[in-house]
Amino acid sequence: MKGIKILGTGHYLPERIATNDDFSKIVDTSDEWITSRTGIKERRIASGEPVWYMGVNAARDALLDAQLDASEIDLILHTSVTPDFYTPSMACMVQRDIGAKNAIGIDVNCACSGFVYALDIAAKYLQDDQYKNILIVSSEKLSKITDYSDRGTCVLFGDAAAACIITKGDGMFFSYLGAQVEDADKLFARTITDDNPFCDDNDQQKYDKFSDSNGQYIYMDGREVYKFAIKAIPKAIKGACDKAGVDVNSIDMIVPHQANVRIMETAAANLGLSIDKFYMNLELYGNTSSASVPLCLDEFIKEGGLKEGMRICVVGFGGGLTYGAAIFDL
Ligand code: UT7
Numbered sequence: 426m427k428g429i430k431i432l433g434t435g436h437y438l439p440e441r442i443a444t445n446d447d448f449s450k451i452v453d454t455s456d457e458w459i460t461s462r463t464g465i466k467e468r469r470i471a472s473g474e475p476v477w478y479m480g481v482n483a484a485r486d487a488l489l490d491a492q493l494d495a496s497e498i499d500l501i502l503h504t505s506v507t508p509d510f511y512t513p514s515m516a517c518m519v520q521r522d523i524g525a526k527n528a529i530g531i532d533v534n535c536a537c538s539g540f541v542y543a544l545d546i547a548a549k550y551l552q553d554d555q556y557k558n559i560l561i562v563s564s565e566k567l568s569k570i571t572d573y574s575d576r577g578t579c580v581l582f583g584d585a586a587a588a589c590i591i592t593k594g595d596g597m598f599f600s601y602l603g604a605q606v607e608d609a610d611k612l613f614a615r616t617i618t619d620d621n622p623f624c625d626d627n628d629q630q631k632y633d634k635f636s637d638s639n640g641q642y643i644y645m646d647g648r649e650v651y652k653f654a655i656k657a658i659p660k661a662i663k664g665a666c667d668k669a670g671v672d673v674n675s676i677d678m679i680v681p682h683q684a685n686v687r688i689m690e691t692a693a694a695n696l697g698l699s700i701d702k703f704y705m706n707l708e709l710y711g712n713t714s715s716a717s718v719p720l721c722l723d724e725f726i727k728e729g730g731l732k733e734g735m736r737i738c739v740v741g742f743g744g745g746l747t748y749g750a751a752i753f754d755l
Contacts, residue, residue: 428548430593434723435486438584440469441470448580452575464685464708476569477522488560493590499556501520501562503515504543504564507714515562537682537684538747538749541600541740559592577645599751654742658742671752677737678702679740722739731755737752
């Protein structure tokens with residue numbers, strides 16, 4: 426398969442910062458617990474700005490970085506677990522506001538693996554000459570679906586948007602995607618249940634084994650997802666390397682979904698790699714679902730870390746339970 430080239434990246438971060446100490450005022454927790462168990466120190470919380478607005482700002486930042494006009498974008502892939510609408514899609518909203526008059530847009534929902542799945546879709550679309558420049562926007566407002574009375578989850582999540590524009594490249598691109606769907610009920614946030622005079626909640630309970638998650642709030646069995654993540658990361662990275670016919674040691678930088686520093690340390694040990702190969706910024710932003718990988722990429726590139734010829738691996742895991750890695754040379 427032909428490779429990809431990153432033309433530009435961008436981000437949008439809400440201004441409001443919520444520290445661990447702020448959380449100790451609303452739930453029974455402490456900076457010590459959150460820092461030692463997760464590595465998170467603070468996160469951003471949106472102040473009313475919609476998901477599409479955050480995505481539009483990240484997309485504009487990426488266009489500026491790529492020195493491209495929005496009319497040169499052929500495809501927009503938008504990832505989110507917190508879209509503003511059932512319809513139109515977030516991709517259409519971004520397309521409208523940046524003025525990408527020649528693009529089509531598709532929403533991708535693969536939870537925290539969303540960016541990796543979107544990158545894989547983009548790499549495949551690039552094989553069609555009709556699609557030259559592809560914009561991936563990952564915009565997440567976890568605060569919309571966070572239960573701020575549940576200390577086990579509320580301290581983890583943050584709001585952010587990040588974007589990445591890619592085109593065809595000369596290097597290699599291989600991916601390994603999967604899902605442990607039998608554990609879908611270990612991490613979920615429901616849509617609102619049917620609300621019509623002919624159907625009550627009891628009727629709906631018959632159709633799935635998902636526990637009542639107090640409406641639309643995120644439910645997560647942290648320990649089970651943890652166990653899944655420490656196996657899924659090495660499996661996905663090794664899977665992508667095997668397909669590419671390269672050794673994991675040949676990867677220069679791994680950009681993982683930012684869920685928990687202990688998950689990354691264990692995954693690194695399982696792969697026999699130094700933790701220094703894992704890019705991390707969760708200390709400042711917490712878990713921003715699908716936005717976390719492109720947010721890291723943007724930061725890594727803007728601080729001058731990315732060099733031509735480098736071998737990069739992006740890896741995600743989350744609701745579904747989905748997982749996936751993509752390895753590519755720049
Ligand atoms: O992005 C999607 C993927 N998500 C993930 O990868 C998340 C995976 N899971 C995790 O990162 C970890 O499981 C958590 C950070 C969510 C939890 O850490 P843990 O070390 O697995 O803690 P635990 O759930 O086993 O809970 C240990 C104790 C419990 O108390 P008891 O039962 O031992 O008395 C919890 O009630 O810690 C308690 N606890 C807290 N204490 C203070 C749970 N949350 C908190 C909290 N502050 N915020």
